[in-house]
Amino acid sequence: MSSKLFRKLSFGIQKTKKSKLRPQEETRLEISRISQENLEKYDEFREKTIGKIEKKSQKKGKNFEQKENEDVGSPEEARKNLEKLLGEIRRANRIFTWGENIPDIILRFGAEEGFEKSIIEKLKEANIEKPSPIQMQSIPLMMKRRNVLSSAPTGSGKTLAFALPVIDEILKLKNRSESAKNKLLAIILEPTRELANQTFSEFQKYSNGEIECCNFSGEDEEFEKAEILISTPNRIVFHLEKLDLSHLRWLVVDESDRLFEVVEGNEKCFRNQLAAIYKACEAKCTRTAFFSATFSQEVEKWCKENIDNIGMVCVGERNSSNTHVKQELKYCGTEDGKKVAIKLLLKTQFKPPALVFVQSKDRAAQLVKLLSAIDGSLKVDSINSDKSDKERDETMQRFRNGEIWVLVCTELLGRGLDLSDVGLVINYDLPTSIVSYIHRVGRTGRAGNRGNAVTYFTDSDIQYVKSIAMVIRQSGFEVPQYLLEMKKVSRDKRKDLLKRAPKRHKIAVVKKVAKKKKMKKTVRTNE
């Protein structure tokens, strides 16, 4: 891509140079960088800007007033100081924006920031004290009813970045007017049932029983009274004619780059479904919000061309992996080498639970067999789209409860799932794109926690490893130099890889019994 085009499409975010390798040990990372000193300055400048200090100081006496005015100057000066301070905080948190009239970031979840009391209480209960960078900027944009396109690393709190403003607005609407009740006011689109279930739980939790939330992708089919509908696009498309969209305030497209994907020859691909829904949401009051950890230029271009008054937010480096996840590339030579590597890993450094990604449903079943054979006591299972909805839900529940230690999965679990205890992700089969890599390793190292990710590759994978090696290096972790120096794979080959994962030998269990028999035979012959 030419640098000119990059500038045009990425609202000024520079491609950064290689980041420094990070130190081996780092303590738990903060979700955002807001120092106490900056918070105090923020309060001071803000109060002065809106003229509250004078009122306060009148109460406290003349001396206080003089001191305050010396410190922060006139309201105009205070506004300038505030803007400077917010600029510094944006830079420290790597918040980049594009668009006109971008509102101030928020540094707290408080009544002054406009939040409903019940939301503030729920956040306290969940020990969520301060906003993450994507929340700092996306929430005020959405509260100002702007269309948004937001991107931030995996596990950085994007769900609450859209859930809180949507819930807040609906609570306010319902408090103001009886007529808002039992009208469909928001639709949240997710690419998988699992993700829809998870997002539904978050909406239920923060709406505190005051909003009718409906999980369209679950068993909850009663949508007539729904005020917020959370669903995969196919369910919405199926029921589109029955939905009254005339009051819709928000259409949120989570994992937006995934929902923009076109599958040639497939009429029912996400892109077509999204187009049908978008077209149907034509009420004047509807705003659209797009969120994802990976940001395709196509989505950005489409938003700029088609959506008025959009505010864009990008946290950190575009399309980069989560730096809280320690990432490692492991050369295994052959498919058999991968078996040896995983056996060793699970026997030595393993602390459950872990997620293991493979490229197909068949390989998931094969790997479960192999891992069970390696260690009979290992609680291992798999999940894929061939299983029934009930089986999938049960497997997820067992994994969340700790009854499954190693969950072998396909791309189905690659995106969005927040499995907070997962400390290890193993890419048993090399991901077929950097987007897939970023989302898969993002299943660990969430909300400031640290995580580990290991990616295996064989001789036949080597040609495809370079781009992943570059992402890992960009996040500050070591990769073998020769991988970075390899030739780039052509665009056509990359496209092919997305359509068809490479052929691999079956993950066969080495039968110990057969070996024993063979040994006995040898002994007898010797006799």
Ligand SMILES: Nc1ncnc2c1ncn2[C@@H]1O[C@H](COP(=O)(O)OP(=O)(O)OP(=O)(O)O)[C@@H](O)[C@H]1O
């Ligand atoms: N401000 C916050 N402070 C602390 N924890 C938070 C905050 N906001 C969200 N979290 C927690 O962070 C975790 C990850 O959040 P979330 O699932 O929204 O990430 P995400 O950015 O959507 O990730 P992905 O790109 O993988 O979908 C959740 O457990 C959530 O409760």
